[in-house]
Amino acid sequence: SYELTQPVSVSVSPGQTASVTCSGEDLGKKYICWYQQKTGQSPVLVIYQDDQRPSGIPERFSGSNSGTAATLTISGAQPMDEADYFCQTWDSNTYVFGPGTKVTVL
Amino acid sequence: QVQLRESGPGLVKSSETLSLTCAVSGDSMKTTHWWAWVRQSPGKGLEWLGDIFHSGVTNYNPSLKSRVTISQDASNNQFSLTLTSLTAADTAFYYCARHGGSYYRGFQVWGQGTLVTVSS
Secondary structure, eight states, X not given: OOOOBOOSEEEEOTTSOEEEEEEOTTGGGSOOEEEEEOTTSOOEEEEXXXXXXXXXXXXXXXXXXXXXXXXXXXXXXXXXXXXXXEEEEEEXXXXXXXXXXXXXXX | OOEEEEESOSEEETTSOEEEEEEEESSOSSXXXXXXXXXXXXXXXXXXXXXXXXXXXXXXXXXXXXXXXXXXXXXGTEEEEEEOSOOGGGOEEEEEEEXXXXXXXXEEEEOOOEEEEEEO
């Protein structure tokens, strides 16, 4: 079965840029979505189709995908962005999620 | 505003069957969207269980396919999850979600989730 890999944690200072990577075989040939999940809350879709933002998602969230890795970038991270971030793709008629990355803003 | 709400037992016994229902409001199930179940073991990652289209077509995660059934009650705008032969490994938060219709559009709307604990 297809697997996605993410770093366990990423730390960023307020106002700086955080990058969260997601790796998988030939991932650049697939589409990626990203979800934000704050403690005790349901996931929220922040990026779909590699680099598209749903309505209401701040512009500081952006995405890219090429080769074997996708990246979620938070430009000018804010304390409210502290959360777990999960990547997700679709392979062999199955939706696959990455293990998640805890982003700490401090 | 679309809202999803899961309901069902919070505690079930090992080897028994879990049944959960997701009530959809603010949208009709008879659209281009797919309606899914996703679970998350406490402190762990997300796992897609399966989904259903209003025509009745279903897709399931191969890792659980023999134990999972998703059905719908379109007239009441709700859909359900049945998971058989429960073990402690099935203890998790269970979310229902609306998918964007094409595989790259993502799970756009999520319910608040319901915690299911499997006891021995």
